[in-house]
Amino acid sequence: MSLAEFLSGINQLLGTGIPMALFSILSAVIVLLLFAMPVGGFCTYLERKVAADFQERIGPNRVGPIGLLQFFADGIKMFLKEDSISKNADRWIYNFAPSLVMAGSFGAFAAVPFSAYIIGADLDIGVFYAMALGSLVSLGVLLGAWSSDNKWSLIGGMRGAAQIVSYEIPLGLSVLSIITVCGSMSLHQLVAQQAWPTPGGEGHFWNVFHNPFLFVNFFIYFTAALAECNRTPFDLPEAESELVSGFNTEFSGMRFGLYALSEFADVILFACIATAIFLGGWHVPFFNLQSLDIGLSVGELDLNPLVQSVLMIGVFLFKVSVLVFVVMWLRWTLPRLRVDQLMNLCWKYLIPISFFNLIGAAVWTWAFGGRSLLQLLGQVLGVS
Amino acid sequence: MAVSDLFVAFCFLLGGAAAFFTAFHPNILYAAISLIGSLVAVAGLYGALGADFLAAAQLIIYVGGILIVILFAVMMSEDIYKRRFFEGAKKYFLPALAAAITFAGLVKITLSADWSGATKPDFEPTSRAMGWALVGPYALVFQYVVVVLLSGLIGAVIIARPALKMKKIDEDLERLGED
Known part of the structure; x- marks a missing residue:
């Protein structure tokens, strides 16, 4: 069930005659304003806190309890800052570029399955759609960098575009091996297949433990995703120590805010997709949340989906936050790569390995009829 | 007038306007950037016609790949603000002729085709059918x-x-x- 259908279901229950199209728009706004933006903002706070922990500092602690409202203060500051444009900048492109990045990283949230019942749009091509929208980001980075008429920006932007275009290949290949194994691109179905295996059931547990090839592919996906989001150790496009601030050097105020926010939104998005396709989405070991029955209902309305949804969203967001924490952990642990090392890693290591894994996963699926390690183990032990 | 009709109309407008800019904008950089509009509009049309996979492929290949390569090439060229895309009237002539012939051909094909069997598509997933077609016929x-x-x-x-x-x-x- 998509979010729009969920909302219009509530609408029917309340008996108001608002058209479905409005709910489609509303669900987009909900995903954007109630999830992506605040969580992206919260991540800026988290990043500082994690950085502070790693450097044995306290970090933001003045605004609100333990500095929790820091990102509101940052946001207000961003809005109130002067929006300066350098004299020789190309105004049209300069104004247009941040919105492209924004569209690329926030639009993809529509396909993220937060629970079995709540998904912005249950697209048949979910993963592919998310990756396709992600390609707008590289365009926005390149155009923004070029239009600001600044050498640092331009170098950063060129690096960014080259990096994103390169790392899209291992990323796509590791996703492709998942598609080969599961036979679907719909994120909803991919998650549904990763239930705890029961006798006669469809589930084959988390894809990351499906077979050795997918296990390696998870790390390839994660590495490539880090590069796609321009995160350390792949933050060459922004490399503070050499390029001031990289492609967004000249941007100020909310335009810079959009770049910063969509960087975090990108991190969360890739964590969400990694969770959905590799780490089983909202599935937990030993138990299928969807079979949970609390036997409560209010009139006609069955409360089970609601309770399940809350639990599922909790599990999903827990996995996402663990991944996001790992991303931040890496940032304060690893040094930055050089450009040649970056390209070497992608073209000489990640791409051949992911090609090998793709073939390996295909052979595994063919040889064992799509069964996972766990299912095979169950068969050997005579459990299922 | 459903929302999808509005969307198709919007895609036509966006694609048309962007194509006009691509063809006639004197600055080559803006002409290249206008391509974003027409490529995205074509993806939107594919989506509205129920070809979801094609729409995403259009975005990922043309906007994410080819357009970036075009922009790289344009940005590397010298003095793109001073140089004008069209310098003489004679450069209009051949492209205009080619475009006119292509357009006439497309109109002829569109008019001569038998549209009686065509129905408005319901949104069925296409990826599975496409996958089978690629390894089959x-x-x-x-x-x-x-x-x-x-x-x-x-x-x-x-x-x-x-x-x-x-x-x-x-x-x-x-x-x-x-x-």
Whole structure:
């Protein structure tokens, strides 16, 4: 069930005659304003806190309890800052570029399955759609960098575009091996297949433990995703120590805010997709949340989906936050790569390995009829 | 008038306007950037016609790949603000002729086609059917494309191999020294 259908279901229950199209728009706004933006903002706070922990500092602690409202203060500051444009900048492109990045990283949230019942749009091509929208980001980075008429920006932007275009290949290949194994691109179905295996059931547990090839592919996906989001150790496009601030050097105020926010939104998005396709989405070991029955209902309305949804969203967001924490952990642990090392890693290591894994996963699926390690183990032990 | 009709109309407008800018904007950079509009609009039309996979492929290949390469090329060229895309009227003539002939052909095909069997598509997933088609009736074409891509990749590797080129230059220099 998509979010729009969920909302219009509530609408029917309340008996108001608002058209479905409005709910489609509303669900987009909900995903954007109630999830992506605040969580992206919260991540800026988290990043500082994690950085502070790693450097044995306290970090933001003045605004609100333990500095929790820091990102509101940052946001207000961003809005109130002067929006300066350098004299020789190309105004049209300069104004247009941040919105492209924004569209690329926030639009993809529509396909993220937060629970079995709540998904912005249950697209048949979910993963592919998310990756396709992600390609707008590289365009926005390149155009923004070029239009600001600044050498640092331009170098950063060129690096960014080259990096994103390169790392899209291992990323796509590791996703492709998942598609080969599961036979679907719909994120909803991919998650549904990763239930705890029961006798006669469809589930084959988390894809990351499906077979050795997918296990390696998870790390390839994660590495490539880090590069796609321009995160350390792949933050060459922004490399503070050499390029001031990289492609967004000249941007100020909310335009810079959009770049910063969509960087975090990108991190969360890739964590969400990694969770959905590799780490089983909202599935937990030993138990299928969807079979949970609390036997409560209010009139006609069955409360089970609601309770399940809350639990599922909790599990999903827990996995996402663990991944996001790992991303931040890496940032304060690893040094930055050089450009040649970056390209070497992608073209000489990640791409051949992911090609090998793709073939390996295909052979595994063919040889064992799509069964996972766990299912095979169950068969050997005579459990299922 | 459903929302999807509005969306199709919007895509037509966006695509048309962007195509106009691409063809007639004097600055080559803006012409290239206007391509975003027409490529995205085509993706939108694919989506509205129920070809979801094609729409995403259009975005990922054209906007994410080809357009970026075009922009790289444009940004690397010199003085793109001073140079004007069209300098003389004679440069209008041949492209206009080619465009007019193509357009006439497209109109003729559109008018002569039998549209009686065409219905408004309901949004059925296309990826499964496309996958089967690629390994079934179109397997040969698919393999042919694969071979073309492979040869392209090999060509790129050969061009980009610095060691070979440097060795040859060294040999050439040595031979010059001997002479």
